[in-house]
Amino acid sequence: MKILKNSSYLVMIGVIMIVLMLIIPLPTTLLSFLIIINIALALIILLVSLNVTEPLEFSVFPSLLLIMTLFRIGLNVSTTRLILTKGDAGQVIEAFGQFVVSGNIIVGLVVFMILIIVQFIVITKGAERVAEVAARFTLDAMPGKQMSIDADMNAGLIDDREAKRRREKITREADFYGAMDGASKFVKGDAIASMIIVAINLLVGMVIGVVQQSMSLASAAQTFSLLSVGDGIVSQIPALLISTATGIIVTRSSSENNMGKEVSDQLLAFPVLMIIAGSVIFLLGLTPIGMVATLPIALLLVAGGILIRRYRQNEQKVGAEDQDRKAEETFKSQENVMGLLTMDPIEFEFGYALVPLADSSQGGDLLDRIVMIRRQLALELGLVLPIVRIRDNIQLEPNSYQIKINGSEVANGQLMLDHYLAMSPGVDDPSIHGIETTEPAFGLKALWIDEETKDRAELTGYTVVDPPSVVSTHLTEVLRQHAWELVGRQETKQLIDHLKEQSPALVDAVTPDPLSIGDIQKVLVHLLKEKLSIRNLPVIFETLADYAQMTRDSSLLTEYVRQALSRQITEQMTREGEALKVLTLSPDLERKVSDSVQKTEHGNFLALDGPTTSQVLKNLSDSVTKWPDMESDPVILCSPAVRMYVRQLIERYFPNVQVLSYNELETNVEVQSIGVLNAA
Known part of the structure; x- marks a missing residue:
């Protein structure tokens, strides 16, 4: 409606008219009309305060309280002017005075004083104190609420928009209760002003009636007491309604229903x-x-x-x-059956004896560790992993756990919560006794030792870790190895949208033409499968924009991207001050691999004969067994033309062996060949 659209102008006009009421005399008919409006507005405010479900739904109340107080003062000034000048304040005031007084002035004054006492001492005092305490506690609770929001966002329970909305709500609550603390003073001052105005009207009116209007003392007392009491009650009824609304608002807690429903349900x-x-x-x-x-x-x-x-x-x-x-x-229903098809991308299940790991009331911090793991892998891999679903499984052994990716088990292990895992530095100490086991993340031989043996094991050089650290390390390594399985088209779309916020022109040059989201996803999967971070998306997309016009083969595009990421690959594969130890391919093997490449419409594939393949894998197995650097994965260095085919040849049997080309290393890298891989 047009009136609602222009409501802001109506409020401004109303405030200006209230100010004019303090200066310009009003006729009795208009004054009676405004008094009824005052009562109606006070009643509406009370009803609204009863029906809101939380205080912020009526956030304009503090400002509205000031305007209504000013409106009542304007009416009091106008009625005082008419009472003292004409001895007549309109039909409404006269009717209220006669109805309440009922022929006895003392009864009318007592009723008026009771209304003042109820409003001033009971309602206003209580609302003022509640508003003050609510404002103080709301401000004190703000830091804790902010930290709770940040924790939920870091855990992936809410997104950025929801976090922003909750922060804004907390700020609005603090502002609201702070404003209510001050606005409650308006009601207190209004009650005091009403008593003073009634006293002035009564005493000064009697003086004017006797001195200026030649009335008898009894007649003046009868007339001006009637009008004064009527004016006081007319102003105090809406004031009492708004005071009650103030008390209801500041004592109202957030709920799903209005106050009437809550009272009836609970009472x-x-x-x-x-x-x-x-x-x-x-x-x-x-x-x-x-x-x-x-x-x-x-x-x-x-x-x-x-x-x-x-x-x-x-x-x-x-x-x-x-x-x-x-x-x-x-x-x-069909929907229930369809719901059974939903599968969590990452699941961590454990036996009942490992429940204390995830139970915060028993000191378990597994949930906090998983949050940190997701943050660490986001920085390391450039990929936000899905939320890890944690649940106990009574079908597992009590001390066992398993990790699932897309519903299939990819890793498992066993823990002893009252022991520590000790890994030997290379030379076993016969004095360290424990339960023999295998470290789950890297497959190293280890011992479960008790608390008494822990200190002695640390002094002799053993690496000693507690069970939560064991499972956290295992989970981190599993997620790092299987991250490529968690990158689908939806996750790729999210990465593209995030990059588009910073570089829209770059994204538009790559997708949807010449590459689809599926094409980009294949490139990212290839990179993650070979343990390369995709965090540097701008460089990846710049390379795709340059070469996607020539080919849409995802494997070939991956080779171009790898060469563009040469600095990143060099930093990842080398250690400062040390030469990069590699296995090289013999010229004969490179020639055989190159000649065995078959080109089809769907891409290029390696079709090496069986005896040659078996011999290459056998030679590689011997080299990997003798690899001197146990702290890093074996590395094969070959020419760019055959790198991806060598990777295809060995990835199923030796997934941890890195295959690099000469173009993927910076020129300042020192390379040391420690063996030659051949087909003989």
Whole structure:
């Protein structure tokens, strides 16, 4: 509606009119109209405060409270002007005065004073104190709430938008309760001003009536007391309504329902108590109070309690039947069957004896460690891994755990929570005794030792780690090795969208033409499969933009990207001050590999004969067994033309052997050949 669209102008006009009321005299008819508007607005504010589910839904209340207070003061000034000048303040004030006074001025003054005391001492004082405490506690709780939001976002439970929305809500709550703390002072000041205005109207009016208008003292007292009390009550009724609304707002806690629904649900939640209360009231009627007043109330409470109890029992019965029916329908429905097809990308299952690892109440910090693992791998691989689903599995051995990728087990292990895992430095110490085992992440021989042996093992050079560190290291290595399996088209789309925020022109040059999301995904999978980080997406996309016009073969594009990432590969494969130890291919083997490449419409493939393949793999196995550097994976160095085919040849049998080309190493790298791989 047009009026609602221009509501901002109406508010500005209204404030200006209130200010003019303080200066310009108003006719009695208009004043009566404005008094009724004041009462109506106060009633609306009270009803709104009763129906909001949380205080922030009425965040404009502090400012509205100031405007309404100013409006009442403007009305008081106008009515005072009319009372003292004309002895008439309109029909509304006169009607209120006659109705309340009822021919007795003292009764009218007492009623007015009671209204003032209730508002000033009971409601306003309480609302002011509650607003002050709420503001203080809200400000004190802000840092903790902010940290909780950051923790949820780091754990992947919420995204950036939800985190921003929650932070804004916390800021708004602090601003609201701070404003309410100050706005409650308006109500307090308004109550004091009302008492002073009524006293002025009564005393000064009587003086004016006797001195200036030649009225008798009794007549002046009758006239001006009627008008003063009527004016005071007319102003105090809306003031009392708004004071009540203030108290309701500051004492209201967040809920899913409005106040009326909450009161009825909670107050009538125990119908048996209504029956007990009705019985007590009935017994009270046996005293001199009599049954006339107590019996109807007792019957009402007992009957209401019985009816509500029966209604609740029937409701619970119907609810249970509906729940069973819905559960049966859900079980039979197609959607329920489809829900069974949903598979978690990463699962970590453990036996019941390992529950303390994940239970924070028992000191377990596995959840926090997994958050740090995801952050570490995001920095290392350039990929945000899915949330790890953690659950206990009674079908496993009590001390066992298993790691699943896309529903299939890829790794498992066993832990002893009351022991430590000790790995030998290379020379075993006979004095260190324990339960022999294998370190799950790297397959090293190790011992489970007790607390008493731990210190002695550390002094003799053993690497000693606790069970949570063992499983964290194992999980990190498994996720690092299988990260390529977790990159689908959806994850690729998310990476592209993130890059597009920074380099939109670069992304537009690559996708959707000439490369689709699926083409880009294949390149990223190839890189991750060979343990290369895809964090440097700008360089990857620059290379794809340069070469995608010539070919869409993902394997060939991967070779171009690897060469563009030569600095990254060099830093990853070399250690400062040491030569890079490699195995090289004999010229005869390189020639055979090159001649065995078959070119098809779907890409190029290596078709090396069986005897040659077996001999190459046997020679490589012997070289890997004798590899001198146990801290790094074996490396094969070959020409760029055959690198990807050599990788195809060995990746199934030797996934940890790195295959590099000369173009993937920086020119300043010192290379040391420690063997030649041949086909003979």
